[in-house]
Amino acid sequence: MGEQNEFDNAVRAKILSHALPHIQNYNGKVVVVKYGGNAMTEPGLQESVMKDIALLTLVGVKVVLVHGGGPELDKELKAIGKKTEKIDGLRVTDEETASIAQMVLAGKVNKDLVRLLQNVGAKAIGLCGLDGGMIKTKQLDPKLGFVGEIEDIDIKPIETVFNAGYVPVISTVGADDEGNVYNINADSAAAAIAGWLKAECLILMTNTPGVLKDVNDEDSLYSVLTSADLEGMIEDGSLEGGMIPKAICTIRSLEMGVKRVFIIDGRVKQALLIELLTDEGLGTQVTIN
Numbered sequence: 001m002g003e004q005n006e007f008d009n010a011v012r013a014k015i016l017s018h019a020l021p022h023i024q025n026y027n028g029k030v031v032v033v034k035y036g037g038n039a040m041t042e043p044g045l046q047e048s049v050m051k052d053i054a055l056l057t058l059v060g061v062k063v064v065l066v067h068g069g070g071p072e073l074d075k076e077l078k079a080i081g082k083k084t085e086k087i088d089g090l091r092v093t094d095e096e097t098a099s100i101a102q103m104v105l106a107g108k109v110n111k112d113l114v115r116l117l118q119n120v121g122a123k124a125i126g127l128c129g130l131d132g133g134m135i136k137t138k139q140l141d142p143k144l145g146f147v148g149e150i151e152d153i154d155i156k157p158i159e160t161v162f163n164a165g166y167v168p169v170i171s172t173v174g175a176d177d178e179g180n181v182y183n184i185n186a187d188s189a190a191a192a193i194a195g196w197l198k199a200e201c202l203i204l205m206t207n208t209p210g211v212l213k214d215v216n217d218e219d220s221l222y223s224v225l226t227s228a229d230l231e232g233m234i235e236d237g238s239l240e241g242g243m244i245p246k247a248i249c250t251i252r253s254l255e256m257g258v259k260r261v262f263i264i265d266g267r268v269k270q271a272l273l274i275e276l277l278t279d280e281g282l283g284t285q286v287t288i289n
Contacts (some may be wrong), residue, residue, distance in 0.1 A: 018278070018279070019277040019278070022276060022277040022278070023059045023060075023277065026056070026059075026060075026061045026200060026276060027059065027060035027061065028060055028061075028062070029061065029062065029199075029200035029201075030062045030064065030194075030197050030198070030199040030200055031056065031061050031062065031063050031064070031199060031200055031201055031202075031203065031276070032063075032064045032066060032190055032193055032194035032197065032199045032201075032202045032203070032258075033053070033063060033064065033065050033066065033190075033203045033205065033272065034066050034067075034186055034187055034189075034190035034191075034202070034203065034204045034205060035049065035065055035066065035067045035068075035113075035205055035266075036067065036068050036070075036186055036205060036206075036266070037205055037206055037207040037266045037267070038207050038266055038267045039205050039266030039267065039271070040067065040068075040069075040071075040205075040266075041071055044269070045266065045267065045269065046116065047116070047120070048269040048270055048271075049205075049266070049271075049272065050113075050116045050117050050119070050120045050122070051120050051270075052270060052271070052272035052273050053065060053117060053122055053167060053272065054117065054120045054121050054122035055273065056272065056273075056276065057122050057167055058121075061276075062162050063167055064158060064167075064168050064170065064193060064194075064197070064199075065113065065117075065124075065167060065168070065169045065170065066170045066172065066186060066189055066190040066193055067105075067109060067110070067113060067169065067170070067171060067172070067186060068105070068172060068185075068186030069104055069105045069108075069109035069171070070091075072104050072105075072108065072109050073091075073100065073101055073104045073105065076100055076103075076104050077097065077100060080100075082096070082097065082100075087143065087144060089241075089242060089245065090140075090144055090147055090185060091144075091147065091183065092143070092144055092145055092147075093144065093145045093146040093147050093182075093183050094145050094146065095145075095146060097145070097146070097183075098145070098146035098181050098182065098183055099181070101173060101183040102128075102130075102173050102181055102183075105128070105171040105172065105173055105183070106126075106128035106130070106171045106173055109171065110126040110127075110128065110169055110170075110171040111126055113126070113169050114126045114169050117167055117169065122167050123165060123166045123167065124166055124167040124168075124169050125161050125164075125166040125167070125168060125169065126169045126170075126171070127157060127158070127161065127168055127169065127170050127171070128170065128171040128172075128173050128174075129170070129171075129172065129173050129174030129175070129184065129189070130173060130174065130175055130181070131157055132154060132156065132157040133154060133175075134153060134154050134155075134157045134158070134174075135148075135150060135152075135153055135172075135173075135174030135175075135184070135189070136150070136151045136152040136153070136154075136174060136175070136176070136177070137149060137150055137151060137174035137175060137176055137182045137184060138151050138176055139176070139180075139182065140182075146180065146181065146182050146183060147182060147183055147184070147185075148173075148174050148176075148182025148183065148184045149184075149188075150174065150184060150188065150189065150192045153192060153193060153196040155193075155196050155197055158170070158193070158197065170189070170193065172184040172185070172186045172189035172190075174189075185245070187204060187245055187246055187249045188245070188249055190202060190204070190249070191249035191250070191252050191253035191256075191258075192252075192253075192256075194253045194256075194258045195252065195253045195255075195256025195257060195258055196256070198256075198257045198258070199253075199258050199259075200258075200259055200260075201258065201259060201260045201261065201262060201276075202250070202253050202258050202260075202261045202262070203261075203262045203264060203272065203275065203276075204246055204249070204250070204261065204262070204263045204264070205264060205265075205266035205271065206242075206243075206246065206263060206264065206265065206266060206283075207265070207266065207267060208243070208265060209221045209264075209265045209282075209283060209284075210222065210223075210263045210264060210265065210282075210283030210284030211225060211230075211233075211239070211243065211247075211263055211284040211286075213238075215240055215241075215243075221283070221284065222284050223281070223284060223285065224284070224285050224286075224287075225284060225285070225286045225287075226286065226287055226288065226289050227250070227251045227254045227255070227286060227287070227288050227289055228289045229286075230247045230250060230251055230286060231251060233247065234247055234248070246263060250263065250286050254286065254287070254288045255288070259287070260285055260286065260287050261285070261286045261287075262275050262276075262281070262282075262283055262284070262285055262286075263283050263284045263286070264282050264283030264284075265282060265283055268282065271283075
């Protein structure tokens with residue numbers, strides 16, 4: 001037993017030693033994590049993500065957690081007998097749905113995540129785009145109703161939370177100049193927030209290993225791509241379904257000054273640590289041309 005413990009300790013020490021350069025690289029830097037998919041709905045994965053964020057915070061990484069909450073919103077709408085309609089993957093949102101989205105996303109989901117982070121030792125404060133007028137929006141498309149497109153972000157509320165030693169947990173609702181509240185796609189919001197913060201990186205958690213050459217083969221992963229590669233894949237139809245809006249968000253965030261974007265598999269435990277603190281990484285890394 002003693003020899004086994006010595007072996008285990010040696011392995012742990014080696015892992016920490018290998019992680020040191022990566023920790024030094026991200027120390028004091030901003031990392032924006034878009035949280036969703038299975039990682040948000042399965043309790044085991046949920047706890048894994050919270051622990052990853054707590055550890056990253058302890059080693060000096062400024063993590064911003066941006067979340068949606070589609071499944072919770074669907075459940076609430078179903079409970080009141082309201083049908084969900086989508087166009088091109090975006091929820092058609094009338095005024096009642098927008099009000100319910102504000103309640104579910106900025107209320108229940110946001111505060112649940114704050115609680116989960118604090119349960120694993122990270123200090124967190126929940127925000128939404130309405131707080132401090134942080135996210136200014138306009139209507140994306142009249143046929144979608146109260147779905148917003150971001151026009152401007154005031155990063156001062158986020159920086160205030162950072163400076164106080166807390167993890168900002170941001171739900172993606174915002175308002176226009178007239179005070180109308182809009183639901184915002186979480187990928188788009190995370191990309192915009194990362195861009196305005198000039199983040200070191202943006203991490204998009206998905207239910208796939210990353211960008212695949214063949215969507216039916218999870219082993220056909222692209223480990224490294226450029227924004228030009230993604231643009232070409234959008235144009236030639238190589239990307240399908242939900243990966244297209246993620247690719248568009250990735251390109252926009254890089255154009256705004258984010259250094260790199262990681263599209264990773266949120267179904268893997270410790271996915272954030274594997275991507276950020278190991279040489280091999282986990283998913284697809286995308287950089288500017």
